[in-house]
Amino acid sequence: MIGHRLRIARAAAGLSLRDLSAQIDGLVTAQAIGKYERNEDMPRSGVLLALADALNVSEEYLLSDDDLVLEGVEFRKKPDTTAREEAAIEANSIHLLERYLAIEDLLHLKSVDWEKPRSAPHPVSDIRDAEDAARSVREDWGLGNDPIPQLAELLEERGIKVLSLSLQNIDGLAAKVRRKDHMAARLVVVKSDAWAERKRFTLAHELGHMVMDPSPDMSEEEIEKAAHRFAGAFLIPADTLRAEMGSNRSSVSIGELVALKERFGVSIQAIAYRCKDLGILNQSAFVRLFKLFNQRGWRKPPYTEPGAIPPKWEEPKRFERLCYRALAENMIGEPRAAELLGISVRELGIRLDSAVQ
Incomplete structure (x- = not known):
């Protein structure tokens, strides 16, 4: 049917x-x-x-x-997002994910299972517990305290399907995926044209939701704040930031924040929040910074802070690589490859030519 x-x-x-x-x-x-x-x-x-x-x-x-069903869908969205917009994004996510799974089947690849960190799920009854959860995930995955260069690639290696879609009022979504005769998969969708630093925070935020087990007493707002805290702690480990900035600062320059942004791949605002959370900056210094951010228009779309990282810098690439592999091994032709990638045969030819040069 x-x-x-x-x-x-x-x-x-x-x-x-x-x-x-x-x-x-x-x-x-x-x-x-x-x-x-x-x-x-x-x-x-x-x-x-x-x-x-x-x-x-x-x-x-x-x-x-072979129907796919998304369960437990969580959106990062604006308040005025309509139910029709949400339904369209869910449908597009399923449609692209089906292509992804089809190419894995074609190549006889076992779809990578979600490699849940050994210590997860982490009980969280207070927003500060998210700090411990992020530290444990890094330990379980052997990441140490170094910055993570390509977060989408890391998550795909751990069995999370990461998709990039054109979105309007929605920054991303996360869900479990039910597939006939298969184990449940994990899915994260990010906004394709968002600055890379925003994509990375969305990915880390959704990872937080996957590995934390909030207390029933926590409100939705507190759970979201815990996921934000997890994202900051996962992308910017406390020990590393303190080593860079010291443990107590009364002020910080924009130039210093831009340099940290280049190192960690997160927004200036996320670094400022992280400094406040760790007590590196006091409340008055934090407020002064955000007044400056507001004056310069960095807190409103298109969020063009100094050192903005281009969207393509943090894009999931595994699905595209698998399509090129199937094409190279003559398992599919160019029309099928273009169909899977959602582009024209002409655009596919341009991509293949540029890859050769």
Whole structure:
């Protein structure tokens, strides 16, 4: 039955039932498409082909029964994000993840299982407990106290699927992925055109949610603050920052913060928060800094702080590499590779040519 996949593909395309009916020139009504999605009816072959064309998917995709389901979805979003926007992002995430898993199957690769840190889940009853959780994850994964150069790559090595999508009011999401006859996977989605320092914080924040076990007494706001604290501690270990800055400062220059940003790959604002959390900066010094950040417009989109790190600096690359590998081994042709990557055959040719040069 095609109901689940048809609904996902339509949501990914941002179409209502009426919109989809119009896209196929009224070949069937919106009510009929609704029946297909509820598995109350099946489209005839001509309608199936028209639906696939309109949604830019294959007939095989719509007919497949290997459904993915996202569970426990958590969004990092703006307050005015609509339910329709959320549904579209979930659908696009599933759609891209299905391509990812398809290429792994094609290459006969075992999909990397989520390598949960040995000490997780970490009980958290206070925001400060997130500090210990971050330190333990670093120890479990053998990271020491050094800065992490490519966080997306690290998470993918540990079995977390990281996807990059064009998002508007949403900075990212995290979810468990249920797949027929497979163990649950972990998924994190980041905003493709966000500055790399913001992507890295989103990735670390979502990792925090995965490894922490908040007390039932904690509010949603406190849980989010704990995930923020985890992200700061994971990206900027306390001992390393104190070695760089000292243990007690009454002020810090923008130039020093930019240098630290280049080392740790996080925003100036995240470093300032980290300094406050660790008591390196007192409250008055912290407030002065954020007044300056506001005056210079760094706290509003597009968040163009000094030393902004380009979005492509922190992008997940494993899926793309697997597509190129399958192409090189003649397991797929260029049209299929382009379809998996969501680009045109011409764009694929340009990428391949630039890689050779």
